[in-house]
Amino acid sequence: MAETAARGRPRSETARRAVLDAALRLCQRDGYQALTIKGIAHAAGVGRQTVYRWWPTKEAVLLEALRDLVHRQGARLAPDTGDTLADVRTLLDTTFRLARELTGHALVGLMAQAQHDGQLSARLQGTVIGPRRAALRDVLARGVRRGELSDEEVPLDLAADFAFGTMWYRLISQHAPVDDDLAARLSLALWRLLSPGGPHQAERCAAP
Amino acid sequence: MAETAARGRPRSETARRAVLDAALRLCQRDGYQALTIKGIAHAAGVGRQTVYRWWPTKEAVLLEALRDLVHRQGARLAPDTGDTLADVRTLLDTTFRLARELTGHALVGLMAQAQHDGQLSARLQGTVIGPRRAALRDVLARGVRRGELSDEEVPLDLAADFAFGTMWYRLISQHAPVDDDLAARLSLALWRLLSPGGPHQAERCAAP
Amino acid sequence: MAETAARGRPRSETARRAVLDAALRLCQRDGYQALTIKGIAHAAGVGRQTVYRWWPTKEAVLLEALRDLVHRQGARLAPDTGDTLADVRTLLDTTFRLARELTGHALVGLMAQAQHDGQLSARLQGTVIGPRRAALRDVLARGVRRGELSDEEVPLDLAADFAFGTMWYRLISQHAPVDDDLAARLSLALWRLLSPGGPHQAERCAAP
Amino acid sequence: MAETAARGRPRSETARRAVLDAALRLCQRDGYQALTIKGIAHAAGVGRQTVYRWWPTKEAVLLEALRDLVHRQGARLAPDTGDTLADVRTLLDTTFRLARELTGHALVGLMAQAQHDGQLSARLQGTVIGPRRAALRDVLARGVRRGELSDEEVPLDLAADFAFGTMWYRLISQHAPVDDDLAARLSLALWRLLSPGGPHQAERCAAP
DNA sequence: GCGTAACCGAGACGGTACGTCACGTCTTACT
DNA sequence: AGTAAGACGTGACGTACCGTCTCGGTTACGC
Incomplete structure (x- = not known):
């Protein structure tokens, strides 16, 4: 030892x-x-x-820098305040902030390089992609368990693809920012998408 | 002259x-x-x-190769068969097929390069990103005009982000394939997300 | 062809x-x-x-530079004027001049490198060392054939070692110059050393 | 103090x-x-x-190693047994043995380095080159004093150049060994070269 | 039908970043 | 204070590709 x-x-x-x-x-x-x-x-x-x-x-250097940034953000990824919608929004907020810190450039470059580098791909998955994805799934699954959401119509994995996919798409294509407003809109859209009976209940947060 | x-x-x-x-x-x-x-x-x-x-x-070479592929696919991007759901699915199908032809590698690499190359970025937007995005918006807007869909809860732009974002996310992260099944699931999810009263009506296609 | x-x-x-x-x-x-x-x-x-x-x-570069210098000097190595002593002196003169052009530094460095590089060693032998040695032997052998010199007491090879050895020794140790005077003294010494009956006859060139 | x-x-x-x-x-x-x-x-x-x-x-390391070898050989450089020819041969023998111990490589490498390093050059002169040269001159000078040899035709310095030059030439060029046989032949050749009346007297050692 | 002009292949040119190695200096813990 | 270990900044190594240039050779017009 x-x-x-x-x-x-x-x-x-x-x-x-x-x-x-x-x-x-x-x-x-x-x-x-x-x-x-x-x-x-x-x-x-x-x-x-x-x-x-x-x-x-140079990929290894960036990866370690990225890891440092992630660690510095702390582990507050899935806060579980009891409010599922708020939890989703918090998770997306912190993730978007991380992406902005790297200007996306580093992130996109790394991912491009990872297309043909299995090891780098695995490390990126393990460091950022995977954990964030799992965290969002956990938060949504809690909503399902509470009966607020349903995964029958749309599987949670696809919902996670929607959220992070939108982030990546905007990072790459730069046609729109990856900011707090996006986090808010995304949270609401996910809520509507996964509402059990239909998206009307999503209004509960709009109506006081 | x-x-x-x-x-x-x-x-x-x-x-x-x-x-x-x-x-x-x-x-x-x-x-x-x-x-x-x-x-x-x-x-x-x-x-x-x-x-x-x-x-x-080398970016110019790839861009021209990409342009050739797009032209070869023809302009059948927004078919307008009258069936909005089918049109969405067709559009996504052809787009995903194009992405698979390039294995994504070229596409992701080009996008990474475009992060710091405004001209390349603009050309990519004009060649593939923009047209596809506009086509999807058009199809969805037709649905809205027909009263099948509503853009009040979720703006059409965000819906487009969902669809193409998911594609890019999977191309990059490779955690799931970009295939016909995804096109089907995505179409349904968009339908549900944009259903006017709520997502129940989406069942119409599940019910024979 | x-x-x-x-x-x-x-x-x-x-x-x-x-x-x-x-x-x-x-x-x-x-x-x-x-x-x-x-x-x-x-x-x-x-x-x-x-x-x-x-x-x-870098050895190959110097070797080619050296080869160029040798070629530029031309092939007038063993002139055969009929006067053996003069021929020896001419040969030594041109050789010493070549060594001075390289300041010896290049030559000594190359030889040092050749200690552990068989190929370089062979090329140096073939380019400069060998030909000069053979030329001196030829001139002396002509003297022997004419009866002016004898190789019975001292073999011609050892005489050649004396001449070129002295040159190298002075190049390396720098205790004395490698100039025309040395060529003159060396020629006389070789004459004396190889004189058939004894070195008295060498006086013939001192006497007018 | x-x-x-x-x-x-x-x-x-x-x-x-x-x-x-x-x-x-x-x-x-x-x-x-x-x-x-x-x-x-x-x-x-x-x-x-x-x-x-x-x-x-690294030159300093080799120089000290060389110095150690020289000291280990002891100072029996100029033995003065009364037999000049034998003394010359003994001196050459011990010198050649030292050179062989270093395989020449170290010696030649050091000399090459000394071409542009005055301090190293001086130390090498003081450690090996100079003393050996002085010792040979002393032995030969004793022969002159005894009347066995003459420095009128060929100066003793040039004779020393012949002996050590031949050694260096062979170390460098490796066309022939630096062994006891060379020491014997060199001693005789020097004797013949420096014989007062001529080289006939040199026969005294060949005739029993 | 023959020049001429732009294309084609090949490959040498002056550069620059690569990843490795040894340099000589430094900063540790240990003796 | 000397020692083994090993990280530090430095710079040459030999390789690969960059983008430019200069060859000989190959088309297709236009006079």
Whole structure:
């Protein structure tokens, strides 16, 4: 259970942070394709070898930066306040905020790269895609258990596709923003879509 | 004001097709990032300069290949058979088939590149994203005009986001296929979402 | 017997000369160890790949530069004027001049590298070491045939070792110059060493 | 005025020997150019910093290893047995043995490096080149004083160049070994070359 | 029917980022 | 204070592709 005997000069946390920050900054400024290990190292004021020592590719750097952002947001993904609609909206809000922090560029670039990189794909799934998806499913499933929602007409998975799909579509196509208003509209649309008898009950939140 | 007098050897259509085909094939096989002008030229059995003469970047090559595919599909985007639900499903079917032909890889790669390339972004919008989106809106708007659907609860734009967003989400994340079944389920879900009084009427197609 | 159909852009003789010249110049200025492909390319105003395209290592560059120098000197190695002593002296003169042109640095560096590189060693032997050695042997052998010299006491090979060994020793150790005076003294010493009856006859050239 | 008070852990003689031995071994195995401080430290089982603490460059390591070898041979360079020819041969024998111990590679590599490193050049002169040269001159000068040899025709310096030059030439070019037989032949050739009246007297050792 | 102009293939050119290696320095814990 | 370990910033290595250029050779007009 003991740790490996720490020998030699310890890793510089300063360098690690500088690299991750520089990677996000450059990806935001110049785009994913223009992102370069050489450029990251230079912008971070760090030797090129220091980047290669800890990350095999620029994808790995971005992935770790992404992971850091996720962790910093904390685990408040499925709050369970008892109000299903509010919970859905909170979850979408935090997810959209994360996407905006990365300007989407990093996220879209990573996903494009993951098309042909199974390992990267799996890590992205495990880090962000999967957990968010599971969290939304949990919140909706709670609504079903309470009898507020029904998964008979539209399966919950498809409902989750609607929510996150809309986010990704807008990130990619940029025809509309991914903001709090979208979170509100999406929450209501999901509520209507999954209402048991029909979407009339969704009015309950519009009518005081 | 006539055309410029055509002088010299005319452009080789053979070379053009070979380049476009090779680009799609390589992008499918190795991924967008691994795609290379040199590689395209070699695979097409064509001189490198011949590619550069007609296309400035690999994005331009893919875009033209994409445009060819779209044109080959013909303009049967918004059929207007009188059956709104069937029209929606047909539109989604053809769109999904196009996406599958490109394996998504090319599409996702292009979109990633377009994040920081306004011109490419505009061309993609004009070629595929926009027309499909407009076509779906038209079909839905016809339903609204017929009184079958209502855009009061959920705006048609958001409904379009749902449909294409789900497609993109699955292309990117690959957690589920983009097939005919999805087109069917999506059509029904949109119908239910946009039903005027509520989603009960959607049952009309389930009931024989 | 036909040549390979020369296709594509032909090799630039300008670049070739620039590389060879820069290599010699830099080796002279900074020494063999400090010589760098990158440095050569930069000094020659040439892309790095252009060097790698034609020469695998910096040794190959220097070797070709050396070969050029040798060819430029022409084949007047074993002149056979009838005067053995003069011929020896001429041969040593041209050889010493070649060594001085390379400042010895390139030559010594190449030989050091050849210690563990059989191929380089063979090429050096074939290009400079071997031919000069053979030429000196021929000149001396002519002297023996004329009866002016004898190889009974001291074999001609050892005499050649004396001459070229002295040159190398001085190049390496730099305790004395490798100049025309050395060529003169060496010629006389060889004459004396190989004189048939004894070295008295060598005086014939000192006496008018 | 005594020594500085030795404080802290004393230098490890084990590490020093390990470094010197490893340097010679690696230089012999892989050649001078491939010799690396990192490699030496690893082969010696020693920290890299330990090498840098005591030697500034790999040349310094080799030079000290060389110095150790010379000291181990002892100072029996100019034995003065009364027999000049035997003394010359003994001196050449011990010198050739030293060169063989280093396989020449280290020696040639060091000399190549010394072409542009005045300090290294000076140290090499002082450690090996100079002393051997002086010793040979002394032995020959004794022969001149005894009347056995003459420096009128051929100066003793040039004679020394012949002997050591031949050794270096063969070390570098490897066209012939540097062995005891060469020492014997060289001694006789020098005797003949420096014989006062002529080389006939040299026969005295061939005739029993 | 023959020049001429633009195409085609090939491939060398000057660049730049790649990922690796060794450099020489530094910062640890241990002896 | 010396030692083994190993991370640090630096820079050359040899490779791949970039986008441009320069060849010889190939069409299809227009005089």
